Amino acid sequence: MFKNMKLSTKIGIGFGVVIVIAGVLGFTGWQGMTNIRDQMDVYTQWGDIDMVMNEGVSQKILRLDNAFGNYRHTPDETSLADLQNAIADAQEGIHEWSSLVSEYSDLAAVAAEVDQHIEMYSEVISQYQESLNIQNQIQEQWDTIVADCLALLLTTMENVIDPAKEQAEQAQDIARMVQWGAIDMIMNEAVIANVLKLQTMAHDYAAAGSEDAWQSFLGSHQSAIEGLSEWQELLSGQSQLEASAQQIATYLTEYHRLGGNFHDQINTVGGLESQVYESAQGLFVKLDEAMETVIDPAKEEAVNQANSTQARSALLTSVLAIGGVVLGIVLAFFITSSIVKPVKRIIDNLTEGADQVSSASNQVSVASQSLAEGSTEQAAGLEETSSSLEEMSSMTKQNADNAQQANSLAGDAKVAAERGNESMARMTEAISQIQNSAGETAKIIKVIDEIAFQTNLLALNAAVEAARAGEAGKGFAVVAEEVRNLAMRSAEAAKNTAALIEDSVKNSQNGVDITSEVAKMLEEIVTSVGKTTELVGEIAAASQEQAQGIDQVNTAMAQMDKVTQQNAANAEESASAAEELNAQAKQMNNIVGELAAMVGGTISRQTGSKVNNHPSPYSRDLSGGDHVYHHIAGGKGSVQRKTPSPHPVTPSRRTAESSLPLDSDDFDEFSG
Numbered sequence: 001m002f003k004n005m006k007l008s009t010k011i012g013i014g015f016g017v018v019i020v021i022a023g024v025l026g027f028t029g030w031q032g033m034t035n036i037r038d039q040m041d042v043y044t045q046w047g048d049i050d051m052v053m054n055e056g057v058s059q060k061i062l063r064l065d066n067a068f069g070n071y072r073h074t075p076d077e078t079s080l081a082d083l084q085n086a087i088a089d090a091q092e093g094i095h096e097w098s099s100l101v102s103e104y105s106d107l108a109a110v111a112a113e114v115d116q117h118i119e120m121y122s123e124v125i126s127q128y129q130e131s132l133n134i135q136n137q138i139q140e141q142w143d144t145i146v147a148d149c150l151a152l153l154l155t156t157m158e159n160v161i162d163p164a165k166e167q168a169e170q171a172q173d174i175a176r177m178v179q180w181g182a183i184d185m186i187m188n189e190a191v192i193a194n195v196l197k198l199q200t201m202a203h204d205y206a207a208a209g210s211e212d213a214w215q216s217f218l219g220s221h222q223s224a225i226e227g228l229s230e231w232q233e234l235l236s237g238q239s240q241l242e243a244s245a246q247q248i249a250t251y252l253t254e255y256h257r258l259g260g261n262f263h264d265q266i267n268t269v270g271g272l273e274s275q276v277y278e279s280a281q282g283l284f285v286k287l288d289e290a291m292e293t294v295i296d297p298a299k300e301e302a303v304n305q306a307n308s309t310q311a312r313s314a315l316l317t318s319v320l321a322i323g324g325v326v327l328g329i330v331l332a333f334f335i336t337s338s339i340v341k342p343v344k345r346i347i348d349n350l351t352e353g354a355d356q357v358s359s360a361s362n363q364v365s366v367a368s369q370s371l372a373e374g375s376t377e378q379a380a381g382l383e384e385t386s387s388s389l390e391e392m393s394s395m396t397k398q399n400a401d402n403a404q405q406a407n408s409l410a411g412d413a414k415v416a417a418e419r420g421n422e423s424m425a426r427m428t429e430a431i432s433q434i435q436n437s438a439g440e441t442a443k444i445i446k447v448i449d450e451i452a453f454q455t456n457l458l459a460l461n462a463a464v465e466a467a468r469a470g471e472a473g474k475g476f477a478v479v480a481e482e483v484r485n486l487a488m489r490s491a492e493a494a495k496n497t498a499a500l501i502e503d504s505v506k507n508s509q510n511g512v513d514i515t516s517e518v519a520k521m522l523e524e525i526v527t528s529v530g531k532t533t534e535l536v537g538e539i540a541a542a543s544q545e546q547a548q549g550i551d552q553v554n555t556a557m558a559q560m561d562k563v564t565q566q567n568a569a570n571a572e573e574s575a576s577a578a579e580e581l582n583a584q585a586k587q588m589n590n591i592v593g594e595l596a597a598m599v600g601g602t603i604s605r606q607t608g609s610k611v612n613n614h615p616s617p618y619s620r621d622l623s624g625g626d627h628v629y630h631h632i633a634g635g636k637g638s639v640q641r642k643t644p645s646p647h648p649v650t651p652s653r654r655t656a657e658s659s660l661p662l663d664s665d666d667f668d669e670f671s672g
Contacts, residue, residue, distance in 0.1 A: 014332070021324035028316050035309040042302040049100050049107070050295050056093030057114060058287055064090045064121065068276060071125075072269075075132055083125065090118045110290050124272045131265040138262045139206055142255060146199045149251045153192055156244045157184070183234050183241070190227030191248065198224045198252075202259065209266045221256050228252065350592045358585035365582045368575035375568035382561040389557055393550040400543035407540045410533040417526040424522055428515040435508040438501055445498045452490035459484030 067086040071079040094114050101107035161184050168176035201220040205213040228248055235241040459480050466477030 014328075017327060018324070021320065021327070025317055025320050025324070028313060028320060031313070033313070036306050036313075040302070040306055042298075042305075045100075046295055046299045046302060049097070050291070050299070052093070052097045052100060053287060053291070053295070057090075057097050060086070060090040060093045061114070061117070064118070065276070068121065068124075068273075072128075072273065075128075080125075083121075087118060087121050091115075094118060104294065106294055107290055110287065114287075121276070124276055127272055128269060131269050134265050135206065135262055138258045138265075139202075141258050142199065142202050145251050145255050145258075146195060149195050149248055150192065152244055152247055152251075153187060153195075156241060157187070160238070160240050160244075161187070179234070183231070183238075186227075186231045186234060190230050191224070194220065194224035194227040195248075195252075198255065202255075205259070206262065209269075214263055217259055221252065221259070224252055225249075347592055350588065354585055354588040354592055358582065358589060361578060361581035361585045365575065365578035368571065368578040372568065372571035372575045375564065375571040379561065379564040379568045382557065382564050386554065386557040386561050389550060389554045393547065393554050396543060396547040396550050400540060400547050403536060403540035403543045407533065407536040410529060410536050414526065414529040414533050417522060417529050421519065421522040421526055424515060424519045428512065428519060431508060431511045431515055435505065435512060438505045438508055442498065442501050442505065445494050445501060449491060449494040449498065452487045452494055455487035456484055456491065459487055 064083075064086040067079070067083040071083045094111060098108065098111040098115070101111055161180060165177065165180045165184065168180055198217075198220040201213070201217045205217045207213075228245060232242070232245045235245055462480035463477055463484065466473035466480055469476070
């Protein structure tokens, strides 16, 4: 009957049995875990009780006792605040613990006693503060009594003893001097000294509070009484001194009474402390008993029950698991035996096709990869060439701009040279005019020289004629002499002026010659600048044409680079597609290997050897075989894989029929 069932029915029965077994195992495990969780909740509850008792009760009571001890040794505001905070924390901790143990009568009774112990601290603190206030008042009264006693003794000494001693000295009464000297000495040594010692012992007893200090206080008081009695024996007949001694005795009696009160307060405080510490010790004993008799046994019982539940669950689960394994092995044997034969034939066909596809895809992948690498290198070379051309274009444009600027500057230089040539021509003409004016001036000087020469001749003739005239011509001779002197001076001045004008004419001639030379040089400069301007203009035009040509070449290289980049991208996409094809072939080989693994070890090894004959550098390990079988058997489409290509490639899709080419006859073999 099992052989005649369909494949889906066989698999359904197998999975149904597995699901039932899994459900039973799951229910058993869930029930066991629930019981264990309940027991662990109980254990956790007792653990919380234990933890809160230790941290919230025991430790806080210890802190409270320590705070009380600190306050007892140093009763100030800080220690009191710490003590009050410790009381508040302890109350909070015991309230928390009381809420956890309210269901357990034994622990609730212990919690109530702890609460009473903590409340007792408030009363003890009140009594302790009252006792401290009484002690402080007693100390103040002690100091007041000592001060009054010393003041009385000082007054007695100043008003009675010192005047009496002075009178005895004035009267030279030896007996009275000895009497009053003894009274003064005994008062200082037996009264004042003992009173001061009593005050010291009182302060020591107030600080220590011990029994030894109390006995020392009593001894000092007795010494003060005896000293006062010794002093009183010397005061017979001295009414003022006897009254002072009586008053001092009253002071000492009051001092002793206050000391007794102080002693009673110290004993009261000690009793309170003993009560607190004894209560604390009793609480710790009860807490330890609660831990040993209630909490620890409850925790241990919860752990034991959890272990027992776990053991029962483990035993039941093991029995069910073993039965499920045996039943699964039987079902697997029958189902596998009905599937192996048809699957073997499918594996052979798939193996042959996968090997062929893998070999072809490997060749295509290698060729595409080589093409992609070559295209990438070519694109890189074109990119470098394009970059170099861009740099050359930039430099050529810069040279063209510089040449254009140089042409403009050369034109400006030519215009400036032409203007300089024109200015030099005007300067040459002006110098020629100056030379002509100097020549005319020289002619005028010659005329003046000739006039002076003729005047000199006339003066000589007049002098000759005056000499001939004798006495009558003396005055005329003097005039003739003066005219002759004037003519000579005129001739001398004309001579000097002629020399200067001659030098000026020579300098003007030199200036004309130099100006002519400069004019010729300026004409040559103008000619050279013109030629330079023409050459620079030609260079600028050539640079502009060169820049335009390089721009065109750069544009062409950019287009070539774009085309090469596109070719490289296409080659990479082709290589990626080849890799995808190779990966799909590898996937098919893996599917075949997994199918072979389903059938038997021998076919698996054979298939694996065939697949390894064509290793691909881009192959990947594909997992999830059950998912692949589900898609193929259900006809739900292909299994998509991603390749490591830098460009997205649309994965190919395969149908169930193309992956496993089974016909209706092949499926009939599965149905038996």
